[in-house]
């Protein structure tokens with residue numbers, strides 16, 4: 148890949164622990180924006196950004212409709228809305244029906260981001276007990292981007308990374324620490 | 337990497353939206369593109385076309401395709417008392433101001449199949465305002481407007497509606513307002529006796545009516561910024577001075593060119609008040 152322009156991460160059951168091994172590892176001057184979708188119940192909205200802001204050196208915030216995507220930021224999709232990436236590298240929210248029972252949907256984020264960023268996107272599927280994200284990760288790889296999945300053997304809930312690895316032949320299976328190291332490395336290359 | 341705009345699918349989508357506008361005057365050309373693309377892909381697949389160009393050909397030559405396509409391009413997802421905190425704020429903070437008017441006009445813009453309208457009608461009945469209120473319920477999807485005017489919803493949705501209603505500070509029981517039959521809940525038609533349903537587009541149509549309150553929720557997120565501005569301009573011109581505008585929980589006026597025409601009235605619930613002109 149020619150240099151990553153964005154990173155998308157999807158996680159479900161066990162998300163907070165898994166993300167806690169990755170996001171705090173990114174340095175303050177990290178040059179690549181990170182977009183994260185986590186399945187959370189609609190009434191628990193707005194908890195994730197403050198939680199991770201306390202642990203991260205980057206600015207962590209909830210993604211807002213039509214907001215530009217900028218380096219130095221980690222964006223969390225709000226609960227009960229889908230998060231999409233536009234070709235002009237802004238974010239849109241949508242109230243469309245849930246996809247695979249999920250809103251936000253990891254597939255919706257990954258597919259729109261793959262469209263917008265093509266080969267300069269990195270997609271990461273972490274722990275989860277459903278199959279959301281598998282089609283999205285395949286779209287990332289099909290557009291020439293890098294596809295990673297947490298090693299299902301070590302994952303808190305293996306179903307989601309397993310499904311992703313099964314559907315997306317190009318995806319690499321990695322431990323959480325290896326994913327963190329890989330992402331940190333992308334920022335210095 | 338394919339640059340946006342050069343991609344064959346993106347060209348086809350652009351042409352399809354242009355065709356829809358030129359032939360039928362439905363204007364989706366400035367909706368947020370990522371969502372439109374996703375929904376058009378579903379339409380292409382489920383309506384059985386191999387390309388967007390083939391879909392365009394069918395739409396141009398067969399008007400019967402239009403309502404079917406419209407059901408993909410517009411998002412009919414709604415709930416009664418969606419975001420109970422919003423309706424609680426309307427009840428506790430806005431209603432006291434509305435009481436001071438001898439007659440009221442309320443515009444529900446992008447009302448979909450009427451869940452939001454019925455929520456307001458029930459809230460206004462509970463607050464004793466319904467008899468002096470005229471509602472305008474508008475949308476661009478005629479099928480959705482028909483459901484709104486019938487007030488019939490699947491019975492399995494009622495549990496969630498009831499919980500929302502209670503959380504919004506409802507003073508009665510939702511079951512007072514519908515009768516259940518054959519898996520459907522039929523809402524009391526007196527809730528709709530002073531409602532004008534109308535096909536109206538925030539993109540292509542003009543100011544609708546003078547209103548004390550406008551509620552437009554989860555419609556603006558589907559528009560790009562300039563289109564959002566156009567719609568907010570319509571709201572500004574339709575509101576009486578000190579009238580109220582309520583938006584969806586992830587919508588706000590912060591970046592709008594018309595922001596200065598409004599003050600934040602209940603910030604967390606995205607309720608704004610029109611300034612004195």
Ligand SMILES: C[S@@+](CC[C@H](N)C(=O)[O-])C[C@H]1O[C@@H](n2cnc3c(N)ncnc32)[C@H](O)[C@@H]1O
Nearest residue numbers: 410414446448475476477537538539553554555
């Ligand atoms: C997601 S629904 C929102 C329904 C309801 N307001 C709510 O929040 O539950 C969006 C609605 O906006 C309508 N809509 C889309 N474009 C519109 C336009 N240009 N003018 C008016 N309504 C529009 C759609 O047909 C759909 O019914």
